[in-house]
Amino acid sequence: MKLVLKFVNGVFITVIFLWTGVLMLYIFASIDLLSFKQADNVKKVGHSHKVDVSPASDEMRVESDKAEVTDTARYNKLLLHLVHNKPSVKWPVNAGYPLPGALLPYNRIVAFYGNLYSTRMGILGALPEAELLKQLAEEADKWRQADTCMPVIPALHYIAVTAQRNPGKDRKYRLHMPATEIDKVLLLAEKAHAIVFLDIQPGWSSLQEELPLLEKYLARPDVHLGIDPEYSMKNGQVPCTAIGTFDAEDINYAISWLAALVQQYNLPPKMLVVHRFTQGMVTNYSNIRIKPEVQFVMNMDGFGGVAKKLDTYRSWISGEPVQFTGFKLFYKNDVETGGHLMQPAEVLALFPKPVYIQYQ
Template identity: 35%
Template sequence: MTGTSGRPTARQGQAERSGGTAQQRSRTAGASRRGMLAASAAAGLALFGGTGCGTSSTSSARSGSEPGAGSGGRSSGATSPSPRRTRRRPQLPRGGRELFPRYRMVGYCGLPGAAALGRLGSGDPDGRIRELEKKARDFDDGREVLPVLELLATVANPTPGPDGKYRTRTPEKTLRRFHELAGEHEALLLLNVQPGRAAALDEVKALHDWLVHPDVGVALDPEWDMGSGQIPGETYGRTSGKELNDVADYLAGLVEEHDLPHKPLVFHQVSTSVVSDEKVLRPVDGVPVIKCADGIGSPDLKRATWRQLVDGMPEDLHTGFKLFYEEDTEGSRLMKPEEVLALRPAPEYVVYE
């Protein structure tokens, strides 16, 4: 039985998990939630009143390069030069300029006002972050833990909107609020982009004034990257290795121009079909690219999806793993941190939705 849109219902998705490949079963479970998530995203953003611009004004963006006080060397002669200010190179939230192998990123994702979109969608944000910091300690396995707030900055919608792009940009005040919270908790802010029918690179460029900060990175959701004629919530979108390279190149340009520390680029992947030509992905200085396995289901199903997604992936990619508090526990249970860390290669980014 299918819903009115022709998509499998949640009940059918659960029934079909017993057969087919791991990716097919995971995609069936994912299909049953796509329409609901798209509708929830639209409802959540409506609470903010208007579409928002998704970028900060130049006057409100803090500089990515923070000057530090210091003194120049003194000569051994009678003349003593005046102390001079030295420039402190921008650092990651908890120190240093390289993410890996020093850190393991552990995050919550979501959008305020839309509980169905993830852990950040409900409750007091500051309380959620404290909860995240406690959860992150479970993943301290020889690496320092870096908390991550993955905030939906561009959200795919089931309706076209004024410009026909089937996406809405999260208001500036929300981005600013979460950037401030990230700063207060020494966390990394990841801006998640669901392009709808817009170009992913255009949506990333629209976030320029936030991306010049040393504590802000990008996450792409190709599942919501729609082609012409496709509607979010009705089908899977897709991206390509070239599109991911283009975004990585843009971020690398910002890193070089502003002397920023490593700026992560995450792409979520629920199935091999949503990323074509992955083999053309190439490393870019200053931009670690993280492939985050996004499948839904029991621990055994998630492990099988993981193996299919990481098998044969380009060597220079880093790995991520998403856990779903609700969908993963329908008829099963949430994977334990030690089970996640036992995956090979061990995920360098773990995110809860």
């Protein structure tokens, strides 16, 4: 009898042990499967800031994968397109793939520059509204036809902080545009189906002081930033009596500030345009640090004859690469001093092709 009881107890213990083992294997397998699915979702999100592990159909996931692959392939193709399919040691710049929502190099920006208070600072303040909108649309269409590989986005590049010869009450030699004027530009851009750049000419002020004052506008997904070293008077001189300067440290501050803004408000990448036509306007360019939240454009800002403009572009824009390039065209100054306003085909012959075109 004792032998029978021992046998039964042994069988019972064995069965319990086996069932426990099976149960543990099932739990571990479930955990592995869940981890695999979560990892798979992370890969599908790609560059997104947030990881989406919510249920989705296989069809939706396949489409997401295709979009990610197509984006990357198109990015590579367009970078080669900008260098005429002849990459060099300097170009294209390898800055990594952009975050979702990036406008460059997927589009070319064609911008009208100026200030609504002045007819002399640029085309933006020189024409009545209806005429301005018509001319901007016509210019954008010229660039679409000249380079069918890149869609064109119109833009209004508005000087929101203007350098002044008058020191003002705080002796900073700059003037802030009132909110009512900035709102007019935003409304005008809406009518033009355009994006907006707000430009800072700091005078004796600094980017650290000026950028926070524009935060409520730059927190919008359709508003980007321009900064102008020509009017950053670190030498203590009065604006317009000498050419100012930004160091890489100043530009890196703007990049970091914009990157933090993108993260805080969950925005698509911001574009930062820096104007330049001399070497001294931007010092230590090789120390400029690009962040994935910001797309950088060094904009050739000089006027004059074609040969002079090309030489400036080759020397200080193409010759000192950062990420993307821009090119400014002056309706009056280029014609008066050089006799000729460059047309899209001429500008597109540059190496690399500019992705940002500005008319003043």
